[in-house]
Amino acid sequence: MAIEYREWREGDDLALLEIWGDPETFQASQFRSALALSASGDNGTPWRRCIVAEDVVGGIGIPVAAGVVYEASLHPERLWAYIEVDRDHRRSGIGATLLTMLRREAEQSPSGVSKLRAKVQPGTPGAAFAEAFGLKPIQSSRLIVVEPGALRLPVFPSGNDGGRPANDEDAGSDVVMDLATGSVELTDVVGRYYAAIHEWDSPGILSVGQVQKLFLDELTGAHGAIVLRAEPASAFGSGVAPSKKGRIRAFAVSYADPAQGATDQAVAAGATDVFLGHEPALDADNATEAVRDLLSLIAYQHPVVLELDDSMSALRAAVEPLLENGQARKASPETLIVSD
Known part of the structure; x- marks a missing residue:
């Protein structure tokens, strides 16, 4: 076996797909699209270096592996890296050589950033490779389906006219509201929440506009949002109706398409994919209460799918007890983000 290395060329994707076959993991299916022509980073194009390993037989090179390292406009403090080697050529040093070459390329990135990060699934060859070469977990993520009625519905105050009982038909109307996905108020809290739960790998x-494009634009599949507000208070005392709504405590954005990476076909077909978060300035207990209350509402009659990261403390506090008692379950294998 004679292995030679070169830059990626047009047509390598088709040649490699014939050799590799279907992706072994969801992470592989995501990152295969990153294998592309190298780019210098000029004219707004992200910097990228992509290398192909060929098995040369009779003077003819057959692509059997590839690796890529590239800059990301979101989370710019690390470079993304991905390596895939044909099953028949593993454990022969090809992956190690590609990683060494990618690390050397990373030292020349225009941004000066050279730290690498990658996504792997525990228990797979990719995870074992990452561990062997010093890439350690910095975050884990799971897709969770919450079953209908898993949480008891909260008791909300009645509308603020001072005369109705707390369980009338208007109860909660001042604190639970639909909100347009284009709302500036919603965009603000979603953006700050995302930044807060990614302090371990700052998005900058x-x-x-970025928050809208990432989470709330029609192209993302976002088609509805509901928020849980603080109770409105009047500046003129309890006898006078408040003129302003309470601040958003928690939000839930629903998406039209099934959650990417869900391996539970029943979930993919019937559950709603939801991005659930909270005002990051809330203290831990308040944040957990707000998230739990809103989750109880959106999952009252239909299952929902949530992405649950280790850094989502409030959501974990609300969901992990449901996993323990069988009222929620994993909808996909765990994803680890590893870094050097």
Whole structure:
């Protein structure tokens, strides 16, 4: 076996797909699309270096492996890296050589950033490879389906006219509201929440436009949002109706398409994919209460799918007890983000 290394060329994707076959993991299916022509980073194009390993037989090179390292406009403090080697050529040093070459390329990135990160699934060859070469977990993520009625519905105050009982038909109307996905108020809290739960790998400063494009634009599949507000208070005392709504405590954005990476086909077909978060300034107990209350409402009659990261403390406090008692379950294998 004679292995030679070169830059990625047009047509390598088709040649490699014939050799590799179907992706072994969801992470592989995501990152295969990153294998592409190298780019210098000029004219707004992200910097990228992509290398192919060929098995040369009779003077003809057959692509059997590839690796890529590239800059990301979101989370710019690390470079993404991905390596895939044909099953028949593993454990022969090809992956190690590609990683060494990618690390050397990373030292020349225009941004000066050279730390690598990658996504792997525990218990797979990719995870074992990452561990062997010093890439350690910095975050884990799971897709969770919460079953209908898993949480008791909260008791909300009645509308603020001072005369109705707390369980009338308007109860909660001042604190639970639908909100347009284009709302500036919603965009603000979503952006700050995302930044807060990614302090371990900062997304940088997110503009209103970026938050909309990432989470709330029609192209993302976002088609509805509901918020849980603080109770409104009047500046003129309890006998006078408040003129302003309470601040958003928690939000839930629903998406039209099934959650990417869900391996439970029943979930993919019937559950609603939801991004659930909270005002990051809330203290831990308040944040957990707000998230739990809103989750109880959106999952009252239909199952929902949530992405649950280790860094989502409030959501974990609300969901992990449900996993323990069988009222929620994993909808996909765990994903680890590893870094050097």
